[in-house]
Amino acid sequence: xxxxxxxxxxxxxxxxxxxxxxxxxxxxxxxxxxxxxxxxxxxxxxxxxxxxxxxxxxxxxxxxxxxxxxxxxxxxxxxxxxxxxxxxxxxxxxxxxxxxxxxxxxxxxxxxxxxxxxxxxxxxxxxxxxxxxxxxxxxxxxxxxxxxxx
Numbered sequence: 241x242x243x244x245x246x247x248x249x250x251x252x253x254x255x256x257x258x259x260x261x262x263x264x265x266x267x268x269x270x271x272x273x274x275x276x277x278x279x280x281x282x283x284x285x286x287x288x289x290x291x292x293x294x295x296x297x298x299x300x301x302x303x304x305x306x307x308x309x310x311x312x313x314x315x316x317x318x319x320x321x322x323x324x325x326x327x328x329x330x331x332x333x334x335x336x337x338x339x340x341x342x343x344x345x346x347x348x349x350x351x352x353x354x355x356x357x358x359x360x361x362x363x364x365x366x367x368x369x370x371x372x373x374x375x376x377x378x379x380x381x382x383x384x385x386x387x388x389x390x
Contacts, residue, residue, distance in 0.1 A: 244386055245316060245359055251348050259310035260343040260365075264303060268335035271295045274302065294332035300367055300378035301325040305343040308363075316359065316384050323360055323381035331375050333367075339375070341365040346379060358385050 268288035275285035275296045284292040333339070346364035350357055360383050367376045 244357060245314075247348055247350055247359060250314075254310050254313060254345045255348065256344055256346070257310065258342045258344045260305040260307040260341075262303075262306055262341045262343075263338060264341065265338050266295055266299070266333060266335055268293065271299065271333075271335055274299050288335065292332075294334055297329040297376075298325075298327055299333065300329070300365070300376045301327050301380070303341060303365065303367070303378065305341060305363070305365055307343070309361075310345060316386070318359075318384040318386045320382055320384045323383035325381070326379040327376060329376045331369075331373070333369075333375055338370045340368045342368070353385075355385060358383050 271294070272286055272288055275282075278296060278298065280286055280296055283290040284294060285296045287293065343363055343365045345361065347360070347362040349360050351360065352358070360381055362379050362381045365378050365380075366374055367378065369375050
C-alpha cells in the first residue's frame with residue numbers, strides 16, 4: 241500500500257500564498273438574475289431601481305478564479321467532490337464597481353470516514369473594491385477521498 245498524502249507538508253508549502261488574481265465587474269442584471277434564481281424576494285437584491293440595490297450576500301460564492309490550485313500542487317489520486325461554499329460579506333457589492341479577487345489556499349485538513357481518509361482543500365477568494373477595501377471573501381471547499389494503491 242502506498243503512503244497517504246503528507247498534509248502537513250502541503251500546509252507548510254501552499255497555505256496563505258495568493259496564487260490567482262482576477263478582475264471582474266458585476267452588472268445589475270447579473271445581480272438581479274442571481275437573486276431571483278436563489279428565490280430572493282427583497283427588492284434591494286432583485287430590483288435594480290431600488291435605491292439600495294446590491295448583490296445578494298451569497299453572490300461571491302459563484303465567482304470563480306482563473307486557477308483552481310497553486311502552481312506545483314500535486315495531483316492527488318482519489319475521487320474529488322465539491323465540499324461546500326462559505327461567504328462573509330463586509331460591505332455591499334454594487335453594480336459596475338470594478339472588483340479584484342485574490343485567491344489563496346486557506347486550509348488543508350483531513351477527516352476519516354467509513355470509506356477511509358478524506359482530504360479537504362479550502363480555497364479562499366478575498367474580494368476587494370477599486371479603493372482596495374475588502375468587501376467579502378468566499379471559500380470553495382473540495383474533498384478528495386484518498387485511494388491508496390495496493
